[in-house]
Amino acid sequence: MFGGLAKSIFGSSNDRYVKSLNPLLAKIVAFEPTLEAMDDATLSAQTTRFRERLTAGEKIDALLPEAFATVREAARRVLGMRHFDVQMIGGIVLHRGEIAEMRTGEGKTLVATLATYLNALPGDGVHVITVNDYLASRDAEWMGQVYRFLGLSVGVIVPNLSDEQRRAAYNSDITYGTNNEFGFDYLRDNMKYERASMVQRPFAMAIVDEVDSVLIDEARTPLIISGPTDDKSDLYMSVDAIVKQLEPQDYEKDEKQRSIILTEEGTERAERLLETAGLLQGANLYDFENTQVVHHLNQALRANQMFKRDTDYIVKDGKVVIIDEFTGRMMDGRRWSEGLHQAVEAKEGVTIEPENQTMASITFQNYFRMYPKLSGMTGTAATEAAEFYDIYKMNVVTIPTNRTINRVDEEDEFYKNTQDKFRAIAKKIREHAMKGQPVLVGTVSIEKSELLSEFLNQEGVDHKVLNARYHEMEAHIVAQAGRLGAVTIATNMAGRGTDIQLGGNMEFRMLDEHPELAPGTPEYDTQAEAIRGEIAAEKGAVLAAGGLFVLGTERHESRRIDNQLRGRSGRQGDPGLSRFYLSLDDDLLRIFGPDTLFARMMRSNIEDGEAIGSKWLTKAIETAQKKVEARNYDIRKQVVEYDDVMNDQRKVIYEQRADIMDSDTVGEMVEDMRRETANEIVGAACPPGSYPEQWNVEEMRTQLQEQLGLDLPVDAWRDEEAIDPELVEERVQQAADALVAEKAAELESDTWTSVEKSILLQNLDHHWKEHLATLDALRQVVHLRAYAQKTPINEYKQEAFSLFQRMLDAIRLDVTRTIAHAQFQLQPPPELPELPDFITSHFDPFTGEDDTRDIDAGTLGLVQTQMPPLQMARPDMPEGEDPAAWEGQVNRNSPCPCGSGRKFKHCHGAVA
Template sequence: MLGLGTLAKKVFGTPNDRKIKATRPLVEQINALEPEFEKLSDDGLIEKTAELRKRALDGESLDSLLPEAFANVREGAKRALGLRAFDVQLMGGAFLHQGNISEMKTGEGKTLVATFPAYLNALTGKGVHVVTVNEYLAKRDSEWMGKVFAAVGMTTGVIWSGQPDAEKKAAYACDVTYATNNELGFDYLRDNMKAELDQIYQKYHNFAIVDEVDSILIDEARTPLIISGPSQDRSDLYTAIDGLIPSLQDDHYSLDEKSRNVTFTDEGNEFLEQQLIAAGLIPEGHSLYDPESTTVVHHVNQGLRAHKLFTRDKDYIVRDGDVVLIDEFTGRMMPGRRLSEGLHQAIEAKEGVQIQPENVTLASVTFQNYFRLYDKLGGMTGTALTEAEEFAEIYGLGVVEVPTNKPIARLDEDDQVFRTAGEKYGAMIDQTKEAREKGQPVLLGTTSIEKSELLSHMLQKEGIEHNVLNARQHEQEAQIVADAGRLGAVTIATNMAGRGTDIQLGGNVEMKVLQAMAENPEADPAQLRAAEEARHAEEKEKVLAAGGLYVMASERHESRRIDNQLRGRSGRQGDPGRTVFYLSLEDDLMRIFGSERLDKVLTTLGMKEGEAIVHPWVNKSLERAQSKVEGRNFDMRKNVLKFDDVMNDQRKVVFSQRREIMSSDDLSEIVSDMREQVIDDLIDEHMPPKSYADQWDTDGLHEAVKDKLTIDAPVQDWAAEEGVDDEQVRERLINAADEMMAQKAAAFGPENMRNIEKQVLLNTIDGKWREHLLTLEHLRSVVGFRGYAQRDPLNEYKNESFQLFEGMLDSLRETVTQQLSRVRPLTEEEQREMLAQMQAQQAQSQQAVDQAASQAEAVAEADASGDPLPGFVEDDPSTWGNPSRNDRCPCGSGKKFKHCHGRLT
């Protein structure tokens, strides 16, 4: 008998079915407009954009413009790229415009889908940001889809790290801007550290379309973006502590792999105390529990975490003497990203590389709070349904599963569970050989660099040719992915598996054409293309006959989404394919979540070596384990967000105040209010309300006024006058302060004075906000312990951070008033000294520029002649000049530096 829920679904359809059904009339409307738009000339498409833009600015709703806008873009894409969008792509675009996540399978053309809502929402003139997971994709998509936008008369920009200021500003001013999530977040923080309004990049947060939305808004949401500056060097402390960690025994600490946490036991604390006293890190007679020991204890804990929780070639790699983190979800390197609170320094000490100074936070924001700034948000991915609850709760985003253009023909097999990792890898190698014999391309998925290299080594022993795609081969990603679908190709990939790029059966025809053109620059491009397309069609037929792409995964990931992404590499656009997960009881997920019970079952069944257990129940049991982990990760992200929300309210106040100050021409009123408030506070402190004259501290008030306002006011004489109260003293002080500031304004000139006020205000706000962030960081790290006293850490954090924020505002008023009271025009001699200093600095920097230019010229000359750079010594990099990666090598080989001697450094 059917349950009520099942019966209702049969009669009414699922909520997803109803959403799909509701957009069908819209798609029909767009299709009906197609003949009309086909008749338009190329200029006609651009004129149509101008007409739609005018209607949008005149107040017509974007929903009513949607059919014409989508029809215009479809025609533009057809002419610019030869791609006619399918009905399901229009549907995905409509859902994005409505502020949803469109879940579309791999190969369904999500890159093109984004152009429809991006075009429609850019008609308002406020710009649209398309967010990608890496810079390669941002540049590729902006160039590729830029042709579509150009065909309909819109501008496209791209943002990347280290971009020149003028280029970045121009890119943000475009109708549609492609960028990575990191660069957008950092630019937002940088904007709020600028001193002039016209230096700001992000004028609006209108609409963002987030590609691979699950990776950006969920996987990366646990780590806030931080702009930081260096603090004092403490490398000796890290090195000394690192020397103690190897001497710890197993009973000195407890390791919890589930929560990725490690703590000292009582025995460990005693042992540690003795060692630290012996090493002179804690003074004799002190203990670990003294307040003075807090910093040392914190760093010892970080040292323990570095050794026991962070593994080389899995969590990070060492490259050119730097510890570079690896994203656990995508397997990509994250250069420039550092762990906070001394943990990165502890890993550097462990690896024996140069220890960089710890950083002080200058500005920070979480991805959750950054993307919630946008008026509207949309997202695309192949895997979002498993996290629908989180998207709805945190971002207010619905998830809609868009049907595929062609039915999925991929075969997803049940997991195969072996007792040992050796048996599992052996089975994978056998299957790879079998698939390769019939020409079927194979993609082997792994969870870490270490495991991808282990598999690679095993394939080499068997003489199987293959490519490896992991963080070390980051730069060759596009080429490796382009070849992964070729006849008999074998590719090993970490979790990223070419995310955002398509594995096409028979290989990527565009890449083949570009390669052929590079090899034969003289040949006719049209003939080359025709020949390559014919070869590609033939190879694709053979791959289809062999069964399409065979995806074998060597492990289950904590998150089902990552597994589903790997599966989704196969079976694009209705192609055949096959996927299977090979697991062993030694895998991390199996080991942590109940492999003992399974091991007993397998032993009882008397399984032979090399045999696998294959059953749907195993899949279900693993899915439950993954759901538990995902639930815990969601709670962790929610917790990070709850604490960041407290800071976010304060961040919004500070950042909006900064914008107000920057956009204002005259701040004298704000400065005057601050001065009056400082005087009020001084009067309240030294002449408390309802107190008698003999209780007033007039000497203290005189000194405080002299210090804070630089006014030598005869406060004692005023107070001694008959009938004078605190209110009259206050008024006299305000008048004296106003008079002094009026004199300063006259001395500087009104315009200069306004500029000084603006700079002092902005600099002081920035300084106080930095101090406040540091205090909140320390508060956040200790407030968790309040839970032991039955007090809610979050409420404690809210109350204390609010008090700290009020204290910061008081301190801000005081500092601004004090600094403005002390500014004075420079004497002629001081001006001459300052001018001489500036000229010396300019001469120094010009000398450095000239030196770099002469080196570059010498390299260019050597390159042109084929001779090495004068003074070039093969084994001495200091004689090579300072070539960039793409310059010609100074040895005179004619190759680029990165492909020649640059590889050795």
């Protein structure tokens, strides 16, 4: 009560903060007369003057008023758009590293130019992150006019660019692109062998458009780069055939967690079927030997029972294409991981592509936290303000609208089942469309949008459907959704990026009706003027009909998505209307809603076709949404907790790689590894305080030969009077150093350094990849430690630390062994081998969903290396010998005699 009274008198903390920015706004306005008087050349030269002032030691905050006023004047001249005062406040908020919550239609794209320009002045680069490639290209071209007028360079990162093009874009003052593109470029850079081939430079600032979508929705899933493994198509098909024979009582489904497990009866039935198919080792499904079969069985169960065609994916041109749950778009080229995509392909009977192994990964949380300054903007962030601060240390500031909102948000209408609801929706749409009011209908899946389309056809309502099947036309459809009597069904309106203008959009009408005319020609201008007149008249009729009517066919899991849909109506003070229609069959109510007693009461008390509505029901729905939001937050938090462990290790490995690439010589590093290996061998064979006759000389001789390539008279040393372990260590080190010095003398100094760097980097990458696979497997099972009253995350940290130590030891031994046994011949360098296409994916370990937006994974994923694998051969291996004869003759941990540079067990000694 008292809090509400204080708020009514003094305003909320957000209101007070926004009010505190007014003095700064006044300073910006004060510069306007001076800047308006400048000619174009003088105004453009402002950038040079600002940079001179920064060089002289002036702080960037001191430049803010004049710099913002400069951008406002430049935008007025170049785009014919002058920033509103509330947009200037939004720009200040972005500059301060906070989130600006601005309603749809308030011009967030233009707001970003203010903070982007100011922070680009030092020349360190500003990244503007958008949710799709269309928006990145559009905004870079549209707002780029302002930046280029002021003398700044602009780049854009989109799929299918070469490394040179990417490097040029990142070296621009301002770079536009999607979150996935930036994240994958970071991972690819840290898989390269030369600093010169990397494309990104050190991070400075990022401004994220639709920040809630990028940093909240998509942050449940890490970015993953993976490479292909062996083909297992037959196994997938066999397991899928077995799963299709199981009955509903053989498994239990949990739709909340999107998980499914076999019952005891189901396990016995599966064992019998697997045994008949010859896929079971022994009699018990859960024996260690059947681990892989159990994994594939679980994925096939999920594919068949939890993933629905036309909701989670569609089959197009003989391929399974994922549907993005947030935007309803097709994710061409994207694949679920952990064998799930292959299981869905087996289910649908299409060609099964091979699985992939993780080679590099990072979460959005840890990627974006690397930026010294991070800010963002969206229409809906307040509901996740606590998470933004907790994870990213960013405050959410709600910016007032330029004009008062005139939209009416009506109470939800509640129906008994989906059929009744859709019948009522179709009648309501026809009623509003007949009086000329445009209707935007939001659905949660392709299936629902097509079902509604059938009902509208029965009612005789002309309409357009916007979903993953027709996403090529989405910008054109959205742009005209505000025309008189237009009815548009959209799977999801988040991040569509095109404003719905009442009466229609002139640019898109010209593209649709006069594609042959070029802008700027007299013919184009004549037609454009005629269309402008038609739009003005049509807008008047739409306003008279009540503006845009937004109709939601179902509540989404997140309140933000509902608010994004509602926000499409009532743009810039226009009138508007919104209402949601619900039923007991809706997924949100069925899975997360009130208990079954409530549902039974509703079913028994509501007649067919009858609708009810009350604030209590709306409150119940909101409670269900809060449950889902809390659950999703827990999932994201868990992803971060586990990735934080890996992130510390990732930093160590990536910094080590950078040090190796940047060093003029890595001789000292290799020498330290060699000496540590020598000390370890001697220490194991000659324990401190032991007598020479107690030493394990035979084991030491074997290890010295295998690890250091040395054949030393250790028997004779043991018989010396003054011998001790320290003296043995010293002799071994000297011999090892002499052997390597002899090898180095055979090559030019630069060539030898290149050889050492190559061996270091290749071993580092190989063991890091293996380490990632081990951590993935550990994360899948560590939750079982909870049964032993242990905290899974603490157990994961301890295990991951010891695994990391073991990995570093393995790298040291492999580098030392490779250099000791390698032989080098002076010959022309071999051509670079073709690397496999690395697949980029954005996989959710909890739900199996993938929302990566790269288009051509194969093209983008290629990591260009300039350093070929070393040509090595064992001195005792005759040239031309059949590799099959090496089995049993070559130690499995020794370098393969073929010269690949890999261990024998990973090369010609690999077990088929």
